[in-house]
Amino acid sequence: MVKDFLEIPKISIQSIPGLPEIQAGNLLGKLIGEAVHKLNFPVQVKDVFVLTHKIVAKAEGRVIQLDQVRPSSLARSWAQELGKDPSLIEIILSETRRVVRMDKGQLITETHQGLVCANAGVDVSNSAPGMATLLPKNADLSAQKVRDHLQEIFGCNLAVIISDSFGRPWREGLVNLAIGVAGLMPLMDYRGEKDNAGRVLQATAMGWADEIASAAELVMGKTMRLPVAVVRGLNYEEGMARCSSFFRSSDKDLFR
16 A cells, blocks of 8 residues: 555755855854744754855854965975965865875865865865865864754754765765764664565665755755755654764775
């Protein structure tokens, strides 16, 4: 028998327009709440707010003016090899715990937060001319602060994900991933459960926070000035896990 339509799993994704240009010291929860009210969008229990890391970084003052940076000799040398601004390379190095690979004009690093990505997440896109934006120092904490504020405004349990775009080995194209999370468990762990044939699942743990971040990007885009979206309809597991909890450890990583 076909399930009743209301019982079929489904989600909706809504971008939130109307946010101003974010400045250092802005309260993101307050600004998002105002934009939601202007949109007349009724927030519901277990809605997931997805924020681009760029607005979080700007609100936290994680923006640097390139002409105020003094590049080291190492930064100048690498900049020449990579074809990049020496000041930008200096900033990248300051945000880097470990250089993973430098080749073909690309610099892949592990950040102090434990993320492996291009240029330590330092970005000049969607930033004022001559400025570079860094990753939030603690994106999980940033997500929790926004969540606390939004829950106070709307009076219901919510989750917050902070996202950034990452490249992928073996595949062209960037995808949005979660770099900070609050209010939901980032992994949906099916290990120990049985599949339809009765076999016990041994390794299936889905990266739900990453999948939610990627889905939200479909209505946010890179050039549409829509840095916030709401994903609705997910029956996620609530919890206080951090994004760092699903970073693969070096002893399990076959590619380090």
